[in-house]
Amino acid sequence: MSLEVIAPVLLTVISAATPLLFAALGELVVEKSGVLNLGVEGMMIVGAVGAFATTASTGSSALGIVVGAGAGMALAFVFGVLTLTLAANQVATGLALTIFGLGLSSLVGAGFVGIPVAPLPKLAIPGLSDLPLVGPLIFGHDLLVYLSIAAVVAVAWFLKASRPGMILRAVGESDVSAHSIGYDVIAVRYRAVLFGGAMAGLGGAFLSLSYTPLWTEGMTAGRGWIALALVVFASWRPWRLLAGAYLFGGVTIAQLYTQGAGGLGIPSQVMSMLPYLATILVLTIIAAGPWKGRLNAPACLGKPFRPST
Amino acid sequence: MFKDLSRRRFLAGSTAAAGAVALGGPLATRAALAADPLKVGFVYVGPIGDFGWTHGHDLGRKAIEAKFGDAVKTSYVESVPDDGPDAERVIRQFATSGHQLIFTTSFGYMDPTMKVAKQFPDVKFEHATGLPSAMSDNLAIYNARFYEGRAVIGTIAGHVTKTGKFGYIASFPIPEVVMGINAFILAARKVRPDAEIKVVWVNSWYDPGKEADATKALIDQGCDVITQHTDSPAPVQTAASRGVWSFGQASDMSSFAPEWHATAILDVWGPYYIDRVQKVLDGTWKATDVWYGLKEDMVEIAPYNERLPAEAVEAAEKVRKAIVDGSLHPFAGPIKNQAGEVKVPEGTTMTDPEMLSMDWYVEGVSA
Numbered sequence: 275m276s277l278e279v280i281a282p283v284l285l286t287v288i289s290a291a292t293p294l295l296f297a298a299l300g301e302l303v304v305e306k307s308g309v310l311n312l313g314v315e316g317m318m319i320v321g322a323v324g325a326f327a328t329t330a331s332t333g334s335s336a337l338g339i340v341v342g343a344g345a346g347m348a349l350a351f352v353f354g355v356l357t358l359t360l361a362a363n364q365v366a367t368g369l370a371l372t373i374f375g376l377g378l379s380s381l382v383g384a385g386f387v388g389i390p391v392a393p394l395p396k397l398a399i400p401g402l403s404d405l406p407l408v409g410p411l412i413f414g415h416d417l418l419v420y421l422s423i424a425a426v427v428a429v430a431w432f433l434k435a436s437r438p439g440m441i442l443r444a445v446g447e448s449d450v451s452a453h454s455i456g457y458d459v460i461a462v463r464y465r466a467v468l469f470g471g472a473m474a475g476l477g478g479a480f481l482s483l484s485y486t487p488l489w490t491e492g493m494t495a496g497r498g499w500i501a502l503a504l505v506v507f508a509s510w511r512p513w514r515l516l517a518g519a520y521l522f523g524g525v526t527i528a529q530l531y532t533q534g535a536g537g538l539g540i541p542s543q544v545m546s547m548l549p550y551l552a553t554i555l556v557l558t559i560i561a562a563g564p565w566k567g568r569l570n571a572p573a574c575l576g577k578p579f580r581p582s583t
Numbered sequence: 584m585f586k587d588l589s590r591r592r593f594l595a596g597s598t599a600a601a602g603a604v605a606l607g608g609p610l611a612t613r614a615a616l617a618a619d620p621l622k623v624g625f626v627y628v629g630p631i632g633d634f635g636w637t638h639g640h641d642l643g644r645k646a647i648e649a650k651f652g653d654a655v656k657t658s659y660v661e662s663v664p665d666d667g668p669d670a671e672r673v674i675r676q677f678a679t680s681g682h683q684l685i686f687t688t689s690f691g692y693m694d695p696t697m698k699v700a701k702q703f704p705d706v707k708f709e710h711a712t713g714l715p716s717a718m719s720d721n722l723a724i725y726n727a728r729f730y731e732g733r734a735v736i737g738t739i740a741g742h743v744t745k746t747g748k749f750g751y752i753a754s755f756p757i758p759e760v761v762m763g764i765n766a767f768i769l770a771a772r773k774v775r776p777d778a779e780i781k782v783v784w785v786n787s788w789y790d791p792g793k794e795a796d797a798t799k800a801l802i803d804q805g806c807d808v809i810t811q812h813t814d815s816p817a818p819v820q821t822a823a824s825r826g827v828w829s830f831g832q833a834s835d836m837s838s839f840a841p842e843w844h845a846t847a848i849l850d851v852w853g854p855y856y857i858d859r860v861q862k863v864l865d866g867t868w869k870a871t872d873v874w875y876g877l878k879e880d881m882v883e884i885a886p887y888n889e890r891l892p893a894e895a896v897e898a899a900e901k902v903r904k905a906i907v908d909g910s911l912h913p914f915a916g917p918i919k920n921q922a923g924e925v926k927v928p929e930g931t932t933m934t935d936p937e938m939l940s941m942d943w944y945v946e947g948v949s950a
Contacts, residue, residue: 282803286796380630387632390820390839486791486817488839491630492662493815495790530793530800533783534750536949542756542784 281407283531288411288419289485291523293318293477293494295422297501298508298515299429300473305505306433307466308446308574312368313353314474315498316375321346321475322482323379326489329391339418339479346475347468349375354467358460361578376492386489394418394484418480423516425473430512442466446572449579459579474498507557509570521556525549621684621864623647624677625659626670628689629789635814635833636788636850637661640688640711643852650857654864658682665691671698678703684863686711686856689788690757693717707868709859712759714939715872723869725855728876729759730766730938731906732848734913735877735884736830737767738902739845740808741774742895743828749780750801752811752818753950754788758941760812765945766913767810770902772947781806782950791817802827819844835885846899847885855881874935878907914938919946 297314304311325342329335353371356362394416397403402413432439444452445462453459477497482489504522508515529545532538625644629637644657663673670692677685678699686709687696693713700708700722708722718724740749749771753760768780781804783797794813798821801809809822809829816839822829823840831837831847855875862868875881884903887896905911916927920943927933933941944950 282799286799286803290792290796380632384632388634388816388838390816393824481792486795486815486820488791488816488820489632490634490789490791490815491632492789493791495787495792497792526793527796527800530783530785530797531804534781534797534800534804534806536781543786546784546786 278407281411283527284411285414287520287524287527288415290527291519292419292422293480293485293497294501294504294522295426295516295519296418296477296480297474297498298504298519299422299425299512300470300477301501301505302508302510302512302515303429303433303442303473304466304470305575306446306510306572307442307463308449308572308577308579309357309463309467310364310368310576311350311353311467311470312365312502313349313371313375314368314470314501315494315496316372316379317346317349317471317474318375318478318481318498318501319379319492319494320349320375320382321478322493323383323386323478323489324475325479326391326482327382327386329483330386330389330489335392335394335483338483339476342479342483343472343475346471346473346478348471350467350471350474353471354464357578358463358467361580364576364578372498380491383489383491387491389489391483391487393487416484418476418484421476422480426512426516433512443572446574449574449577453579453581459581463579474501477501503553506571507553507560509560510572518553518556522549522553525552620654620656621651621860622680622682623655623657623860624682624685625657626663626673626677626685626687626689626692627659627661628663628665628691629814630661631659633789633814634816634836637688637814639833639850640686640852643856646853647856647860651860651864655860663692665689671695674699674708675702678706683707684709684860684868690759696722707863707870715936718870718872720870723859723871723873725871725873725875726759727850727852727881728874729848729850729882730762730913731876732882732884733763733766734770734906734911735899735903736810736846736848737770738774738899739887739891739895740767740810740828740830741771741778742892742898743845744771744775744778744808746805746807747775747778748804748806749778750798750804750806750809751780751782752794752797752801752809752813753782753784754813755786756784756942756950758939761941761944762938763812764948764950765941768947769913769918769945774898779947779949782948784950785813787813789814791815794818795821798822799825831885837885837888842888842890844888845891846887849883849885851881851883876906877903878909920944921946921948 297318301314321342324345325338328341329338356367357364396414396416399413403409441457442462445459449459504518507518526549529548627637631637631641660673663669674695684707688711690712696708696710697717704721710724712726713724771778785793785797795817798809798818802825807827809818811818811832816836819829819836820839823843828843828845830845833850835847837844912932914933916931917925917929918927920926
């Protein structure tokens with residue numbers, strides 16, 4: 275298989291994986307702090323509508339990206355108040371916010387259906403972007419794609435090698451111990467939740483500004499749920515998350531290409547199942563293989579923190 | 584009010600009301616109708632913001648409201664999945680809440696609509712794109728001959744393609760979609776006999792991201808005209824970003840691709856809906872099986888893009904007029920299937936039942 279055939283496929287894979295990567299990375303940080311945020315889908319889609327509405331009204335996609343992240347953050351703030359301050363059940367709150375986010379985005383977006391915007395400009399470095407195949411593949415993406423890769427690096431460093439990252443992990447593993455040492459568990463979790471919301475919003479903004487530069491209701495089409503699964507798939511490790519997002523995106527795109535090339539006689543419904551089957555297969559291998567026991571969910575995931583003091 | 588309502592006053596009042604109704608007769612009925620608007624319910628499979636299939640139906644609903652004003656009250660539920668128990672629940676909810684006429688706008692609602700129609704013989708149901716066998720005393724079927732529109736756009740595709748390869752973003756392999764694919768390539772092959780069509784199934788009526796990816800996949804494999812049987816404008820937009828011609832589905836999608844949107848097949852449900860509501864109001868509604876096309880204006884072709892070559896537009900108009908006056912049938916023989924066998928002999932045309940159960944592809948389709 276020559277690079278000529280693979281290069282356009284890889285281009286599509288990269289853009290398919292980016293929204294998943296943003297949302298899943300944000301959720302990874304949130305879950306590492308011990309909070310289970312099922313509202314990712316709702317935060318993604320309010321980010322999408324916020325970004326689109328802003329760009330369509332003002333013409334500035336930079337402002338659109340900022341507002342998209344802000345919209346996700348705002349919904350995450352509501353989630354934070356309900357689950358951290360009021361100690362409500364995290365699963366129920368997350369689900370409620372997903373439904374709320376979907377409805378709110380439909381309401382806000384109703385006036386923007388049928389309006390196209392210019393897609394995010396792609397990077398164009400004079401010498402490098404023009405290289406025959408490698409050029410567009412490595413140097414021809416828009417800002418958000420590079421931001422997603424940079425975010426993986428930043429989050430990996432943050433969690434592994436920085437003090438606030440270690441405190442966040444401690445809060446996620448044992449909130450009571452962290453509280454007794456003197457760390458403000460609720461404040462740490464709030465920051466994590468807001469970060470997660472902003473990242474989900476960025477993922478949504480990428481969808482409505484770059485992937486398909488239009489607004490239609492429900493345009494996230496379940497990506498928030500896939501992002502949640504990817505976090506588990508990645509065993510809460512950022513680099514494995516990158517691999518997972520690209521694997522999922524890759525299989526999704528590969529099955530579409532295979533269909534276009536004649537389908538190999540496999541029914542299209544089976545092909546549609548492939549990304550999910552691949553994820554389950556890899557999860558099974560991780561759980562049962564020599565890597566068994568490395569599934570390291572944060573110990574306090576999903577438990578509300580009620581300080582006794 | 585109820586405190587000072589004595590039994591005597593109540594009986595006197597109700598007798599007077601009953602007398603008025605009995606004496607009033609037709610006048611009272613008209614007054615009652617004005618007081619009690621006809622409730623019409625719509626069940627949509629997608630969001631009204633899809634700018635495609637459901638959007639078209641909602642325009643029809645708005646046409647009803649515009650025409651009948653206060654005599655009719657419409658309500659709708661959107662994005663009801665057609666493959667689970669939700670559909671039945673929503674339809675039943677409409678039936679039990681006083682709706683006299685219910686439109687269910689997706690093939691997948693056929694079984695739930697039939698079930699609820701049996702249980703509510705006084706409520707009238709209209710099912711879109713279903714099978715004629717579903718029709719009953721209170722269940723009408725309506726469909727549009729989209730394949731006629733496909734024949735027109737297939738003609739254009741045959742004229743503008745350079746590579747001879749067409750990309751088709753398809754949803755589910757049901758007869759309606761199969762008809763569309765076949766009609767398209769048959770018409771295109773009349774212009775370009777070696778043309779072929781590649782189909783990608785996204786297994787959804789509406790998934791903008793997947794439709795965009797499928798479009799990219801098809802264009803990367805050499806297709807230079809894109810058409811779709813899914814409901815979002817994503818394929819049109821993605822095709823335009825690569826400089827490839829595309830056709831809008833169910834609505835005019837030219838705002839997403841002013842330079843590369845050749846034309847679109849428009850679903851025009853308004854006149855049919857207004858007619859059916861009028862029949863209910865007049866008391867003359869009967870279950871019918873209606874399959875209208877270009878001739879009855881249930882299917883229309885959107886304005887042609889100015890950048891199309893003149894000969895393509897001329898040829899398309901010729902095909903359209905021929906279908907309208909009956910001299911051209913998109914499925915007239917001889918038609919061979921993928922294996923080369925003659926399925927429709929020369930001199931014959933496919934019948935409606937044959938088309939509605941089409942499960943084979945013609946030559947030139949790789950699906």
